[in-house]
Amino acid sequence: MIKDNIDKIRKELPSGVTLVAVSKYHPVEAIKEAYEAGQRVFGENRPQEFEKKVKELSPWIAEGNREAIEWHFIGHLQTNKLKMVLPYANLVQSVDSLHLLQEIDKWGRVNDRIINVLLEIHLGAEHTKQGFKEEEVLDILFNAEKYRNVRFCGLMGMATHTDDRDLISADFSRIDSFMAYLVDLFPELDSFNQLSIGMSDDWNLAVQHGSTMVRVGTSIFGERQY
Numbered sequence: 676m677i678k679d680n681i682d683k684i685r686k687e688l689p690s691g692v693t694l695v696a697v698s699k700y701h702p703v704e705a706i707k708e709a710y711e712a713g714q715r716v717f718g719e720n721r722p723q724e725f726e727k728k729v730k731e732l733s734p735w736i737a738e739g740n741r742e743a744i745e746w747h748f749i750g751h752l753q754t755n756k757l758k759m760v761l762p763y764a765n766l767v768q769s770v771d772s773l774h775l776l777q778e779i780d781k782w783g784r785v786n787d788r789i790i791n792v793l794l795e796i797h798l799g800a801e802h803t804k805q806g807f808k809e810e811e812v813l814d815i816l817f818n819a820e821k822y823r824n825v826r827f828c829g830l831m832g833m834a835t836h837t838d839d840r841d842l843i844s845a846d847f848s849r850i851d852s853f854m855a856y857l858v859d860l861f862p863e864l865d866s867f868n869q870l871s872i873g874m875s876d877d878w879n880l881a882v883q884h885g886s887t888m889v890r891v892g893t894s895i896f897g898e899r900q901y
């Protein structure tokens with residue numbers, strides 16, 4: 676039961692840590708069920724599916740005079756798909772390249788919007804993983820005022836895909852320390868306060884390492900049917 680799963684996680688999650696329910700590959704009925712259980716923040720990782728679900732659910736929200744859903748985009752975003760995502764996303768968690776950041780800023784300027792973003796850090800040992808190196812993030816934030824239509828809200832990271840808890844801990848420690856360093860270094864960025872780390876298998880560990888936002892799919896909705 677989705678409700679039981681959410682209740683269980685909520686009971687263990689420290690207050691102040693946002694639970695993002697990752698609903699990718701699950702139908703809108705599952706989102707409604709989670710919503711009825713009190714869940715308001717949802718994450719999707721594919722632009723087409725994201726847009727489709729937002730559009731399917733918005734009449735349901737409006738009809739019932741329901742409280743809005745907070746939508747997060749958490750997947751790789753190609754710049755030719757911005758218009759499927761940026762009009763609806765309250766937060767883009769997965770900004771993983773300078774080119775994407777520049778295009779988001781440009782889209783915001785044209786559409787008179789400020790887009791909330793997290794910068795995705797390359798954490799895991801996998802070579803294929805997308806994301807910035809620490810020095811690239813520093814470079815961006817030293818030039819933060821160049822991106823007038825972007826609001827920098829923090830960092831996102833995915834730990835190495837492994838069962839080795841020490842390795843995962845080491846990844847989380849690294850991003851947690853880096854986050855603290857950035858908050859010290861850029862006090863003028865007053866929205867820069869979110870650390871999105873932790874998924875179904877490791878959110879407990881992430882919370883011990885300063886996570887303010889956990890992205891949980893399988894433990895809420897069950898296995899995904901690809």
Ligand SMILES: *Cc1c(COP(=O)(O)O)cnc(C)c1O
Pocket residue numbers: 697699720749750833874875876890891892893894
């Ligand atoms: C799918 C996904 C998650 C959720 O993964 P689970 O293991 O199912 O909790 C979290 N973050 C990102 C970026 C994802 O793509």
